[in-house]
Each structure stands twice: as C-alpha cells, then as structure tokens.
Amino acid sequence: MITEDDLEQECLNWFRELDWEVLCGYDIAPGEAGAERDNYKQVILKDRLLTALRKLNPDLPQQCIDDAAHQLINMDMPILIQNNRQFHEFLVNGIQVEYEGSDRTIGEKAKIIDFEDPDNNNFVAINQFTIEGTKRNRRPDIICFVNGLPLIVIELKNPADEKADIWKAYNQLQTYKDEISDLFITNEALIISDGTDARIGSLTASSERFLPWRTINGERETPKGMMELEVLIRGFFQKEYLCDYLRYFIIFEEDGPKIIKKIAAYHQFHAVRLAVASSVEATQVTKSGRCGVVWHTQGSGKSISMSCYAGKLVGHEAMNNPTLVIVTDRNDLDGQLYQTFCNAKMLLRQEPQQAESRDSLRELLSKRSSGGIIFTTIQKFGLKDGETNFPVLTDRINVVIATDEAHRSQYGLKSKLDDKSGKYKIGYARHMRDAFPNAGFIGFTGTPVSMVDKDTRAVFGDYIHIYDIEQAVHDGATVKIYFESRLAKLELNTEEVPTLDDDFEEIISDIDDDTDFANKQKSKWAALEALVTAEPRIKQVASDLVKHFERRLSAIDGKAILSA
Numbered sequence: 067m068i069t070e071d072d073l074e075q076e077c078l079n080w081f082r083e084l085d086w087e088v089l090c091g092y093d094i095a096p097g098e099a100g101a102e103r104d105n106y107k108q109v110i111l112k113d114r115l116l117t118a119l120r121k122l123n124p125d126l127p128q129q130c131i132d133d134a135a136h137q138l139i140n141m142d143m144p145i146l147i148q149n150n151r152q153f154h155e156f157l158v159n160g161i162q163v164e165y166e167g168s169d170r171t172i173g174e175k176a177k178i179i180d181f182e183d184p185d186n187n188n189f190v191a192i193n194q195f196t197i198e199g200t201k202r203n204r205r206p207d208i209i210c211f212v213n214g215l216p217l218i219v220i221e222l223k224n225p226a227d228e229k230a231d232i233w234k235a236y237n238q239l240q241t242y243k244d245e246i247s248d249l250f251i252t253n254e255a256l257i258i259s260d261g262t263d264a265r266i267g268s269l270t271a272s273s274e275r276f277l278p279w280r281t282i283n284g285e286r287e288t289p290k291g292m293m294e295l296e297v298l299i300r301g302f303f304q305k306e307y308l309c310d311y312l313r314y315f316i317i318f319e320e321d322g323p324k325i326i327k328k329i330a331a332y333h334q335f336h337a338v339r340l341a342v343a344s345s346v347e348a349t350q351v352t353k354s355g356r357c358g359v360v361w362h363t364q365g366s367g368k369s370i371s372m373s374c375y376a377g378k379l380v381g382h383e384a385m386n387n388p389t390l391v392i393v394t395d396r397n398d399l400d401g402q403l404y405q406t407f408c409n410a411k412m413l414l415r416q417e418p419q420q421a422e423s424r425d426s427l428r429e430l431l432s433k434r435s436s437g438g439i440i441f442t443t444i445q446k447f448g449l450k451d452g453e454t455n456f457p458v459l460t461d462r463i464n465v466v467i468a469t470d471e472a473h474r475s476q477y478g479l480k481s482k483l484d485d486k487s488g489k490y491k492i493g494y495a496r497h498m499r500d501a502f503p504n505a506g507f508i509g510f511t512g513t514p515v516s517m518v519d520k521d522t523r524a525v526f527g528d529y530i531h532i533y534d535i536e537q538a539v540h541d542g543a544t545v546k547i548y549f550e551s552r553l554a555k556l557e558l559n560t561e562e563v564p565t566l567d568d569d570f571e572e573i574i575s576d577i578d579d580d581t582d583f584a585n586k587q588k589s590k591w592a593a594l595e596a597l598v599t600a601e602p603r604i605k606q607v608a609s610d611l612v613k614h615f616e617r618r619l620s621a622i623d624g625k626a627i628l629s630a
Contacts (some may be wrong), residue, residue, distance in 0.1 A: 070224040073261050073295070074193055074207055077220065080563055081191040081210075082301040090328065091195035091205070106198040109249045110139055114188055114214030115178075121186070122177045122213075130163040134176035137161055138215070141251055146243065147325045149251045150269055151318045155412055157254075158313055179213055181313045182430075184305035188213050199245035206242060206249070210303070214275035217254045217312070225261030233261045236273050243269075254312055255329055257298065266302065268316075268327040277331050284336035286532075301332065311335060314378040317370060319409040331543065333362065334371045337531035341508060342378045344530050349463050349506035350384050356527030357466065357508035363535045364512040365544035369406045372468060372510055376439060377413035387436040388464040391505075392418075393444050393498070395471065403470055404441045414439060421446055431459040431501070447497040456497035465505040467498065469526075471512065495525075 078088045094102040094111075102111045111136065119131045138156065141149045160175030180186040190211045197204050197478040210218040221238050235258035243250055250269060257266050259275060267276035279298040280288045289297060302308065315330035315338070330338070337360050343358040362368050376390055392407070394400045400420070407418040421427035421442040430440050449456060499507075509526040538544040 068225050068261060070207075070222055070227075073222050073225060073259075077208060077222070077295065078191060078193060080296060081303065084303055085189075085301070085305070086210075086285060087188075087190040089190055089192045091192050094192070095196060102527070106196055107248070109197060109216055109246075110252070111141065111190075111211060111214035114190075114211070115139075116214075118176065118188055118213035119176060122180055126163065126174060126176060127165050130165050130174065130176055133163045134161045134178065138178070138252075145325075146247050146250060147270060147327065150253060150327065151412075153252050154254070154316060154318070158412065159415070178215070179309065179312070181309045184309045187305070187309070189305060191304065197246045197249055199242075201245050204242055204246050209335075211248070211555075212312075212512070213309075215252045216249055218257060219249065219253060220257040222258075223260040229259065232258050232265060233273060235260065236265075236276065237342045254316060255302075259295040259298075261293060261295065264298045266329075268329045270325070270327045271329075274542070277543060279332045280541065281332050281336065284340070297506060297529060307335075310339070310378075314381070314413065315374050316575045317373060317410045317413055319406075328370060330370065330374055331367065331541070333531070333533040333537070333541075333543075334367055334374060337362065337533065338371055338374045338378055341375050342382060342529050343381060345466055345506050345508055346382060346384050348527065349388075349466065349504075353463065353504070354527070355504070355506050355580060356525070357506045358530035359491070359509040360512065360529040360530050361511050361513075362531075362533040363538045363544065366512070366533055366538045367543070368470075368510055368512055369403055372403070372470065373407055373410040373413065375468070375510075376407065377410065377415075380414065380437070380439070385464050386443060388466060389431070389434060389437060389460070389462070389548050390439045391431070391465070391467045391502070392439065392441045393467060393469045394441075395444055397443060399470060400441055400443050407439060407441070424448060424450065428457070428459060432457075434460065436462075437465070444494045444498065447494045447501065449497065456500040458503060459501040461502075461504050467507045468506050469507070469509045471510070484502065 074285060078376060082088050082397055092098070093100050096103050096105050097335055102113060115135055115138065116131060119134055120128075123131065138153070138161070141152060143149045143152060160177050162173060162532065163176050164171055164173050166172070188211075191208055192211065193208050194205050195209050196207075206219050207222045208220040209216045210220070219239065219242070221235040221242075222596055223232065223235045223238075223596045239256055239258065249506075253269050255268065256271075256276075257264065259265070264278060265276035266279055279301050280294075282289060282301040292300075302311070304484060311330070312575055315335055319326045319328060328614055341358065348354050348357040359367075362371060372392070376392075379385060379390060380388060382388075392403060394403060402419060404420050407414065416437065416439060418439040418441060421440060424446045427440070427442050427446045430438070447456060499505075507526055509528075535544070
C-alpha cells in the first residue's frame with residue numbers, strides 16, 4: 067500500500083525526469099556540510115539567488131546585484147498579499163536598481179528570471195524543508211525553487227488514510243500561511259494532493275478555486291493510467307511551460323480593499339498559447355487575417371483568458387508592439403471586460419483605453435503608429451452623416467481585433483439594397499474590416515458555434531481551442547446544468563404584442579447577409595409553432611419573444627437580435 071512518503075518520493079522522481087535538481091531539506095539545513103541557509107527562518111536560498119542575479123545581469127555592478135537581492139529578501143509590506151503582488155511585479159518586470167556613472171546616476175532593471183531561455187535558470191525541488199514558525203517548526207512536503215526563490219509549495223496527504231483527504235492538505239496550507247508566512251511572499255502557486263486527486267490554486271484561492279490540471283502537452287484527453295498528481299507535475303513543471311506561466315498567466319485584481327490573485331487553469335493556459343501562435347501566423351505569415359475561434363463554455367473564465375492572451379500577444383517579439391482592439395456588442399459587456407483588463411495592468415504593461423464615441427474610436431486609432439489596447443462596441447463603427455465608406459484607421463499588419471461573444475453581427479460583410487430608401491446598406495462588421503484592412507480577427511465565445519457554420523469560418527477561421535460544458539463540469543470549473551422538460555403556461559398582453567408577421571419581416575429586412583440565413587430562421591419559427599400549439603396565438607408568443615430581445619439588446623441591429 068502506498069504511503070505519503072512513497073507518494074513524495076515518486077513526485078520527486080517526476081521532477082528528476084523533468085531535469086530538475088532534487089534535494090533533501092535535511093542535507094542543506096543550517097549547520098550541515100552542504101548548508102544553504104544560515105538559520106531556519108530563512109526561506110530564500112541566498113547563494114543561489116546571487117548566482118542567478120549575476121548570471122542574468124552581467125553588465126550590472128555588484129552593488130546592484132546585492133541591492134536586488136536585499137530588496138527580495140527584505141520585503142516588508144504589512145499584508146502578505148501586498149508583498150506577494152510586489153514580488154510578482156519584480157519577477158515579471160525586474161527590480162529597479164541604481165548606480166553612479168561617470169556623470170550621472172544610472173537606473174536599470176535587474177532581471178531575476180530568464181523567461182526567454184528557461185535552461186538559463188536554476189530549478190530545484192526540495193522535500194522536508196524545515197522552517198521556523200511562529201508556534202513551532204513546519205515542514206512543507208515539497209517546495210519548488212527557481213533561482214533560489216520558493217515559488218511553488220506542494221502539500222501531500224497519505225493516500226491510505228481515509229480521513230486525510232486532499233482538503234486536509236488545503237487546510238494545512240492555510241495553517242502554513244499563518245505560521246510561516248515568509249514562505250509565501252514569493253509564492254506563485256499552491257498544489258495539494260492525496261494521491262488520487264490533485265489540485266492547483268493561487269495564494270488567495272478558496273477551496274472551490276483549486277482545480278485539476280488534466281493535460282501534459284495540451285491534449286484534450288487526460289493521459290490514461292496516470293494519477294492526477296503525475297499529470298499535474300509533468301504538465302505544469304516543464305521548464306518552458308512554467309516560465310511562460312509565471313510571465314503571462316497570473317493576474318491580481320482589486321475588489322475594494324481586497325486583493326485577489328488569479329492564476330490560469332490548464333484550458334486557459336493552452337488555449338492562450340495556441341491563440342497567440344495562430345494570431346502571429348495569420349497576421350505575420352499567411353496574412354489571411356483569420357486567427358480563429360476560442361470556444362470556452364460560460365463560467366470557465368473567458369475574460370481572464372482574453373487578458374492573458376492580450377498580455378502574451380503584446381509581448382510577442384514577432385508582433386512588434388501590436389495594437390489590440392477588443393470589440394463587444396453591448397455597453398455593459400464593454401465596461402465589464404474593460405475593468406478586467408484594467409486590473410491586469412501589471413500583465414499588460416500598459417493602461418487600456420476605452421472609446422466613448424465614434425469620434426473617440428477614430429481618434430484613438432487613426433493617429434496610433436503602434437501599441438495600445440482599445441475597447442469599443444461594434445456599433446461605434448457606424449458611418450457619419452454624408453459618409454459612404456468607413457475610413458481606413460490603420461493598414462498595419464500588427465493589429466488584432468478580438469471579439470468577445472462572436473455572433474452574427476460579425477457576418478454582415480455584404481452590402482444589401484434597402485427597398486424603402488433605395489440605398490445599399492452595409493453592416494458594422496463590414497465597416498470594421500474597412501477600418502483595418504490588414505488586421506487579424508479572433509473570436510472568443512462561451513456559446514458553441516456550429517462546426518459547419520461557413521460564416522464563422524469565413525470571418526474568424528477554424529476553432530483554435532474548445533473547452534465545453536462537459537469538461538468544465540468534470541473539472542469543477544462550473545456547475546451542472548439540469549433541464550426539466552415540461553409545458554409552461556404563457557400569459558400575453560394581447561394589446562401590446564404585435565403580430566409575428568410584422569415583427570419578423572422587420573427583423574428579416576435588416577439582415578445584411580444572404581437569403582439562405584433568413585430562410586433558416588423562418589423554418590425555426592415554423593417549427594416552434596408546430597411544437598407548442600396550433601392555435602393562432604402562437605404568433606403572439608413568438609412576437610413577445612422578439613419584443614423581449616429588442617428590449618434586452620436595443621443597441622444591436624436586427625441581425626444580432628435574431629441571432630441572440
């Protein structure tokens with residue numbers, strides 16, 4: 067029968083296979099021949115840190131190396147999460163240091179991790195690392211150090227003990243945060259396991275936000291025959307993956323005075339990596355402009371995925387400081403997503419901007435030679451009085467338009483004759499593409515789009531990554547959805563509800579795509595009538611639904627209302 071020690075040793079073997087150095091805490095303890103600490107309160111391996119700093123910053127004088135190490139070792143904000151956020155900023159952006167030049171004081175950023183070349187860093191996993199706590203000594207099972215900094219803590223429980231499940235490990239970490247809080251100043255992730263189950267979460271995550279890691283290299287299915295912990299270790303601790311994760315997949319949000327640390331789940335990590343690669347390919351290589359579609363079911367963290375995508379895309383060397391335009395179809399969605407991005411400024415390394423009007427949108431983009439993250443609703447791509455075509459705002463190829471909740475308002479690319487005015491109408495989507503003739507277009511959606519939907523593939527390209535409701539429920543990322551099949555009583559205000567025919571034809575007349583789509587919608591309404599009842603008042607029921615959509619999505623054109 068496997069014991070907790072067996073599990074710990076097996077875990078260390080997986081680290082060895084990933085080319086990590088593995089040490090026992092007893093061998094490097096204070097007073098031992100191979101000691102790497104002066105006392106049990108120290109949680110940073112100072113000699114390894116100094117060696118890494120000198121290696122990564124060869125042009126800085128020794129006083130700057132010592133200063134950078136001093137700042138890391140002596141962080142003194144009053145609240146743990148404040149220190150943790152400051153450390154993460156040091157990690158991704160470097161530590162500000164100064165030295166005297168021949169005629170002036172020179173300021174530089176000291177790099178503490180090499181993200182570009184993971185093998186240029188020092189990786190070591192240490193078990194039984196004793197730390198002096200406020201009440202007594204504590205020994206977390208495994209601590210993972212990068213360049214002498216303890217970044218990940220792994221707590222294991224005995225697989226053979228029915229009373230010591232994974233949540234006992236979670237509670238143990240909470241105790242550690244209280245009694246040996248210095249260990250968590252530099253923490254980037256926490257891992258818990260009882261051999262059967264394994265979960266990963268952030269420093270501030272509740273137990274519900276500790277989620278599994280079900281893939282090693284991004285494959286959809288969990289490798290058969292592997293324990294969850296093995297999949298997590300092999301999938302998360304590959305050096306390239308870990309460095310990428312530390313740089314682009316950790317976000318701090320402020321909720322009033324409270325700071326919340328959020329880290330990406332496995333589906334977000336791999337989806338973003340694929341989406342960025344696809345975007346670079348579509349804009350810089352093939353120049354097709356079709357970056358693809360990311361479909362992650364509702365409630366699985368799409369806004370966080372978009373933030374991480376933006377951070378990784380703007381940092382990609384091949385994109386040459388790109389401009390990213392985030393497009394939504396409603397003001398409330400625009401505001402919500404904009405706020406999420408504002409909370410991720412450390413990741414984005416810039417302040418997002420929000421277009422308040424059509425003129426504001428044009429002003430923000432027409433004079434921009436590079437960079438920028440701009441938020442807008444698609445309705446702001448409307449024409450001004452007297453305009454027949456939307457002006458080109460930029461013809462650069464390092465521009466990506468990311469659409470939240472890709473829907474049929476993106477498909478109106480053809481002009482259509484308005485029988486009433488005798489003029490041709492062009493949808494917002496066509497105007498948007500006229501504004502950015504060489505841009506790439508990527509869609510993020512929580513709603514499945516038909517695999518055979520030619521419009522979606524024509525506008526955005528094929529699916530990049532899919533995370534469906536079945537996977538989300540299995541992972542605990544969202545709750546199960548239950549359907550109860552029964553007839554519902556329908557009450558209508560017959561005086562206020564117009565006929566179906568008038569309302570339906572008005573919406574159909576606004577569709578600026580082809581007639582095939584309109585015919586499909588008419589067939590759906592006919593099926594609805596047959597399903598519910600053959601009574602004439604079904605027309606009133608359907609019209610009431612149309613009226614509901616109009617109230618809810620009043621800012622959207624007829625085509626979007628219908629597709630909603």
